[in-house]
Amino acid sequence: MQAKLALIIIDMQKGMQSPVLDLVQWSRAQSFPIVHVRHISRTVGSSFWPGQAGAEFQEALSPLPHEHVVEKNVPDVFIRSGLERWLHVRGINQLIIAGVSTENSVEASVRTAGNLGFNVYVAADACFTFAKSDCSGRQRTAQEVHDIALANLQGEYATVMSALDIKQQLSN
Template structure:
C-alpha cells in the first residue's frame, strides 16, 4: 500500500455554514466531509485543519468573529494540526508545506470550501509543489455566482469548472467513496 495521505480540511468554519442568499451545490458535502474525518481519525492518520483568518475586520472570517470558529462537527481535537491562512492558498505562507515535508507526507486528500477559491488554490499549489493530491469533489461545495462577463452561473457550474481545472493537472478528482475505498 502506498504511503498514508494527509487529509487537509479547508475552511470548515461557521460562516461557511450560515445561510446565503445564493444557492450552493453538494448539499451532502458535510456528510462526506464527516466521513473522511472519521476515517482519518479512526486510522490515526495525519490531518490538518486549515482556517481562514481575514485581515478585513468586517469579514465573517475576522479574528474574534463567531464565523471564524470551526463548525462544531469539524472542531479539531487537541492533537490535530491547525494552520491559519490569510489568503485562499493554504500553501502561501510556507507553514503547510514545511509541516508536510518534515513528516515525509507527499500524498494529500484535500476537501472543504469554497471549490473555486481556497480549495482550488490549495490543490493547485499542492500539485505545483509535487504533492500527489486527490480531491473528493462531493466533499467540497461552492455558491452560485456571476462569471467574468456578468452571466449567472449555478453553483454546480462553478464547482464543475473548478474540478475540471484541477483534474489531471494538479490533482485527481474523484468521489468520497472512491477515496475511502482506495485508503481502506
C-alpha cells in the same frame, strides 16, 4: 518511498456548511494526520475576522488536541503558513483535500500542492461553492462553478473523486 497520507480540510468554519464529517471520521479511524485550515480575514467586519463566531471551527469538525491547525489570510493554504514544511517533516507525500470554496481556496491550494509534487486527491462531494457571475455577466449556478473548478484540477494537479471512492482506493 511509502506513501504517507494526510487529510486537509479547508475553511470549514461556522460561516460555512458542508458534509465533510465522514472524511474526518474515516481519517481518524485510519490514524491519518488531519490538518484543519482556518481563514482569518484581514477585512474588519468580515464573519471571518478574529473573534467573530464565523471564524470558529464547526463543532462537528473541531480539531482534536493532536491535530494540526493552520491559519491563512489568502486563498492558498501553502502561502506563508508553514504547511509545506510541516508535511515534509512528517514524510507526508499524499493529500486528500476537502472544503470550501471549490473555485477559490480549494483550487488555489490543490494547484500549489500538485506543483509542489504532492499526490493530491480532491473529494468532489466534500467540497462546495456558491453561485456567481462569470466575466461576461452571466449568472452561473454553484454546481456549474464547482464542476468547472474540479475540471481545472483533474489530471494535471489532482485526482478528483467522490469521498467514498477515495476511501475505497486508499484503504486497499
